[in-house]
Amino acid sequence: MGVLKSRKKLILITILVIVLIGAAGFIYYVSDYYPADSYALAALNSAESYTVSNTPDFITFTPNTPKNSTGIIIYPGGKVQAESYSIIASKLAENGYITVIVRMPFNLAFFGSEKANTVIDNHPEISSWVMMGHSLGGVFASDYAVNHPEKIRGVIYLASYPSANASNATFKALSLRGSRDNLTQPEDISKNLDKFPKNTLFTTIEGGNHYNFGNYGTQSGDNNSTISREEQQNQTLKAILEFLKTL
Structure with a gap:
């Protein structure tokens, strides 16, 4: 015993x-984790054309004169501080789109994949939504759209791809990747090509890399870009705005 x-x-x-x-x-x-840089933190201030609301769960950029009934929800990359996407969010708000960056528990979208529900519930004035996610955030942004097709009209994959099959989805999609991205490589996209929505536009930013979609310094394992971070984000913004017009 x-x-x-x-x-x-x-x-x-x-x-x-x-x-x-x-x-x-x-x-x-x-x-x-990867903290936001000083440029991203400076973009958290309200401006003439938009107002910023910063809470423990969300960073919301609201146009002072809304031009669109479409809103954008951003899921950050894995282990990337949410504030890192404030510059692209502010530019979208300047163009009349309410844009919400979701703060993820432990900076991992895995633990907050359904947080878009709260964003949508908090903004009944918005009639259609687009999910946008960077890297790991794009995987879970896509998952959310697949699981809630009645709520989402589009998905923007930044250096990302679906893990769950979205090929039968009715929403449109935009895939953006830098040509020098060493973390989301061409074979990653090609291996998952049959999972993307059938109506997906694939765009490669020449000279861009993985980490320049956000503002959080450099990222281990990635290649250096041959264009500036600002130029990569300007091209990203242009592609996104063109995509949004098609919805």
């Missing part, structure tokens, strides 16, 4: 140690 109790105690201690090691590893992993 004493031997049995000792074995049970040893098993419980072993399980506890494994759980503690796993928890410590997770905390270390999520604490090592």
Whole structure:
């Protein structure tokens, strides 16, 4: 009997140690994230053409004179601070589109894939929505659109691709990738080509890379771009605005 109790105690201690090691590893992993740079933080201020609302869950850029009934929801890349996308969000707001960046738990869209529901519920004045996601954020933005086709009219993949099959989706899609992206490579797109919505426009930004879609410095494993971050984002904005006109 004493031997049995000792074995049970040893098993419980072993399980506890494994759980503690796993928890410590997770905390270390999520604490090592890409923070927004000074340009992104400066863009969090309201301007003449739009107002910024910054809450623990969302960063909302609302045009002071709305021109469109379409709104845009942004899911950040994995381990990237939400503020990193404030510049592209501010430019969209300048063009009359309410744009909401979703803050993800632990900076991972995996833990907040359904948060777009709250955004949509909070803005009944918007009649149609477009999901936009960078890298890992694009995967879960796509998943949300597939699971809620009645709510979403378009998906914008920034250096990303669907993991769940979206080929039968009714929404339109835009895929943007930098030619020097070393994290989302051409074979990643081609291997998942049959999962994209049938009505998808594929665009490559020559000289662009992975991390320049946001403002969070450089990213490990990526190639340097041969165009400036500003130029890549200007081309991105132009492509997005053209895409939005087709919805």
